[in-house]
Amino acid sequence: MKAFTVIVDDSPANLAIYARLVGSVDPAAGVRTFPDPFAALEWLAGNDADLVVTDYLMPALHGGELTRRIRALASASDVPVMVVTAHADRAFRAEAYAAGASDFVQSPIDHAEFRMRVRNLLLLGGHQRRIRARARALEQELKETAESRDQVLRDSRERLAQVIDTIPAMISAADADGNCIFVNAYQTALLGDGCGRSDYATESARLDRRVLASGQPISGYEGDIPLASGEVRTFLTSKSPLRDGNGELAGVLSMSLDISERKRSEALLSFQARHDGLTSLPNRSYLFHCLRQAFAAGAATGRARPLALHFIDLDQFKRINDGLGHHIGDRLLQAAAGRLQDAIRGGDMVARLGGDEFAVLQDDAGNPADVANLAARLNQLLTKPFVIDGREMVVSASIGVAVAPADGEDPEELLRNADLAMYRIKSRGRNGFQFFTPDMLSDARAEVQLQTALRLALAREEFELRYQPQVDLRTGRIVGAEALVRWRREGVGLVEPGAFLAVAAESGLMAEIDDWVLREACRQARVWLDRDGSGISVSVNVSVPQARTGGLQTRVARALEDAGLPPALLELELTEGVLLHEAHHAAADLEALHRVGVRISIDDFGTGFSSLGRLATLRADRLKIDRSFIETLDKPSSLAIVRAIVGLGRALRIEVVAEGVETASQLDRIRGAGCDVVQGYYTGRPMDAASFGRLLEQGRAPIGAEAD
Ligand code: C2E
Numbered sequence: 001m002k003a004f005t006v007i008v009d010d011s012p013a014n015l016a017i018y019a020r021l022v023g024s025v026d027p028a029a030g031v032r033t034f035p036d037p038f039a040a041l042e043w044l045a046g047n048d049a050d051l052v053v054t055d056y057l058m059p060a061l062h063g064g065e066l067t068r069r070i071r072a073l074a075s076a077s078d079v080p081v082m083v084v085t086a087h088a089d090r091a092f093r094a095e096a097y098a099a100g101a102s103d104f105v106q107s108p109i110d111h112a113e114f115r116m117r118v119r120n121l122l123l124l125g126g127h128q129r130r131i132r133a134r135a136r137a138l139e140q141e142l143k144e145t146a147e148s149r150d151q152v153l154r155d156s157r158e159r160l161a162q163v164i165d166t167i168p169a170m171i172s173a174a175d176a177d178g179n180c181i182f183v184n185a186y187q188t189a190l191l192g193d194g195c196g197r198s199d200y201a202t203e204s205a206r207l208d209r210r211v212l213a214s215g216q217p218i219s220g221y222e223g224d225i226p227l228a229s230g231e232v233r234t235f236l237t238s239k240s241p242l243r244d245g246n247g248e249l250a251g252v253l254s255m256s257l258d259i260s261e262r263k264r265s266e267a268l269l270s271f272q273a274r275h276d277g278l279t280s281l282p283n284r285s286y287l288f289h290c291l292r293q294a295f296a297a298g299a300a301t302g303r304a305r306p307l308a309l310h311f312i313d314l315d316q317f318k319r320i321n322d323g324l325g326h327h328i329g330d331r332l333l334q335a336a337a338g339r340l341q342d343a344i345r346g347g348d349m350v351a352r353l354g355g356d357e358f359a360v361l362q363d364d365a366g367n368p369a370d371v372a373n374l375a376a377r378l379n380q381l382l383t384k385p386f387v388i389d390g391r392e393m394v395v396s397a398s399i400g401v402a403v404a405p406a407d408g409e410d411p412e413e414l415l416r417n418a419d420l421a422m423y424r425i426k427s428r429g430r431n432g433f434q435f436f437t438p439d440m441l442s443d444a445r446a447e448v449q450l451q452t453a454l455r456l457a458l459a460r461e462e463f464e465l466r467y468q469p470q471v472d473l474r475t476g477r478i479v480g481a482e483a484l485v486r487w488r489r490e491g492v493g494l495v496e497p498g499a500f501l502a503v504a505a506e507s508g509l510m511a512e513i514d515d516w517v518l519r520e521a522c523r524q525a526r527v528w529l530d531r532d533g534s535g536i537s538v539s540v541n542v543s544v545p546q547a548r549t550g551g552l553q554t555r556v557a558r559a560l561e562d563a564g565l566p567p568a569l570l571e572l573e574l575t576e577g578v579l580l581h582e583a584h585h586a587a588a589d590l591e592a593l594h595r596v597g598v599r600i601s602i603d604d605f606g607t608g609f610s611s612l613g614r615l616a617t618l619r620a621d622r623l624k625i626d627r628s629f630i631e632t633l634d635k636p637s638s639l640a641i642v643r644a645i646v647g648l649g650r651a652l653r654i655e656v657v658a659e660g661v662e663t664a665s666q667l668d669r670i671r672g673a674g675c676d677v678v679q680g681y682y683t684g685r686p687m688d689a690a691s692f693g694r695l696l697e698q699g700r701a702p703i704g705a706e707a708d
């Protein structure tokens with residue numbers, strides 16, 4: 001930095017001399033001359049000087065006073081001041097020194113001495129200026145450091161506050177007297193009034209007192225907190241003691257995290273574990289859970305509340321599911337679930353056990369009439385047509401009812417017995433309800449035994465065939481025989497098909513039995529063909545399992561081939577149900593068999609729901625009017641139906657057979673109605689092959705009954 005010498009003198013001549021002399025000492029140094037001491041002071045207040053040379057006696061201000069004022073300036077307090085005066089008065093000198101002058105020179109000045117003194121003072125002044133600058137720099141540095149530390153502190157405090165405010169958690173603190181001393185912005189936003197006066201605040205204060213009393217933190221306290229918005233959310237709160245510098249308890253810090261979402265998903269998970277996804281009804285395991293609780297409560301009080309369990313199975317559901325697709329099946333189940341749910345009272349419960357099985361748990365079922373009423377109502381509800389995707393569909397329900405504690409000592413037993421009762425309804429043709437009775441247990445056991453015995457029967461070839469004649473009413477001749485299976489069961493005797501076919505079908509033995517019947521019937525027909533050459537046809541029944549198994553064509557073809565029987569002498573009897581619902585399994589096979597000459601007849605016609613339109617496409621050769629119409633032929637409606645069926649047969653060129661004709665008058669009536677063929681006890685009971693053979697040999701139409 002450039003060094004300046006300030007020269008103050010009211011005499012311009014002196015100013016010039018001093019300036020020249022100073023300039024000769026250090027040509028690089030700057031010189032400022034001021035005739036007016038006040039102007040000099042002003043300059044010095046804002047600039048650095050290394051030396052001030054001033055006259056003592058000046059009209060505006062004398063040198064002593066100027067020196068004093070220079071010393072008062074922060075920027076020039078230690079600048080060397082040299083006072084020059086023409087007066088030798090000592091008082092001036094003393095005055096100048098007292099004011100802070102550094103040197104005093106008598107004028108006229110000795111130039112060499114003046115220069116020497118100026119040099120010395122300039123050295124000193126320069127030194128002092130540097131010290132001054134350094135001190136100033138240090139001071140500045142110090143100031144800056146202090147400022148920046150303050151800033152950092154301020155910043156970090158602000159940031160902390162910001163963090164605390166933006167953490168998505170309610171954070172607050174209370175002092176040892178329970179006064180709220182801090183609340184973060186999040187909490188204020190949620191609760192509206194900060195620490196709050198709500199129930200939450202009361203509860204929070206209670207917990208604070210616990211922390212203050214024990215000095216221990218509380219963590220994981222879950223509770224619902226009503227928000228200012230009116231919404232109630234669940235928070236997980238933890239509280240920790242706050243201590244002052246001496247370790248004394250000074251307050252409590254609280255933090256509450258919103259765990260509503262977690263709670264919701266937990267609730268959803270637990271709901272899903274207990275409910276069925278499709279219908280949202282409680283599932284089997286939840287039903288069991290509730291049943292177990294009810295049983296346990298009964299055991300604890302010693303007085304079991306009567307409970308009824310309605311085990312519901314939708315009839316024909318599988319048909320709809322397979323036929324129309326799972327999408328429709330699902331919708332049907334949902335609709336059924338809805339109806340069940342609408343039907344029950346507050347304490348009752350509907351559950352989906354799986355598939356098309358539901359259960360209704362009826363509470364307070366002490367009165368059997370109430371239980372029966374509910375079962376009947378449930379059955380009725382499910383029997384009403386469902387409309388799904390604009391399509392109307394009808395199902396029915398088989399309902400088994402077991403009442404606890406009488407029908408089951410634990411949930412498993414109760415459910416099993418309700419299931420047994422349901423099963424009883426199913427085996428009796430479905431649709432309805434049935435209370436459990438203890439004999440069902442022995443029946444169930446008997447059924448298991450029956451299944452085992454049936455398996456053995458196949459291996460031991462215990463099955464036999466009976467043949468029932470079919471008589472052409474136009475000629476009076478036997479034209480065919482229906483092969484009907486019997487089981488010669490060891491220790492029991494001859495068992496009718498009604499007593500074992502359902503069990504055979506359920507245990508998967510049906511197709512095998514039918515195959516045996518098919519082969520045996522073909523073999524027998526061939527024997528008769530060989531005997532008299534006329535060739536009467538043999539009819540065999542095709543069951544649902546046999547139609548479903550697949551490969552029907554191959555099996556029939558092989559049976560014909562092995563027996564050497566012309567296909568035209570074999571007739572397959574399929575009920576409307578088999579034709580309607582299993583047609584997709586066997587359609588191609590039946591078609592192929594029909595092409596090679598095997599005849600197809602529709603059994604039990606009139607009991608199913610064949611659409612008449614389908615009849616033409618089924619290529620049936622025969623319709624067998626169901627026995628129920630013949631039984632009631634004395635009713636005009638039955639006769640009308642028989643007539644209509646005959647008319648239909650004529651129109652479609654399908655032969656019509658009347659089944660179950662037992663009396664002469666029935667025979668007359670069906671003859672009058674125009675039936676082609678008759679099969680019934682009146683023209684011949686099912687008989688063994690030998691008897692049938694004899695009948696054929698007699699060559700006449702049997703009249704009246706002939707026993708097995
Ligand atoms: P279905 O095919 O309709 O057979 C006719 C049934 O009616 C036979 O009973 C026969 O004995 C009986 N019936 C015939 N005429 C009269 C009559 O005038 N009055 C009365 N009350 N009944 C008469 P069955 O032999 O007990 O067979 C019952 C059902 O069992 C059959 O009905 C058929 O669906 C089934 N079935 C019999 N054998 C077989 C078989 O080998 N395989 C298959 N899949 N099912 C068979």
Ligand code: MG
Pocket residue numbers: 482540541573603
């Ligand atoms: Mg039949």
Ligand code: MG
Pocket residue numbers: 603604624626627659
């Ligand atoms: Mg029949």
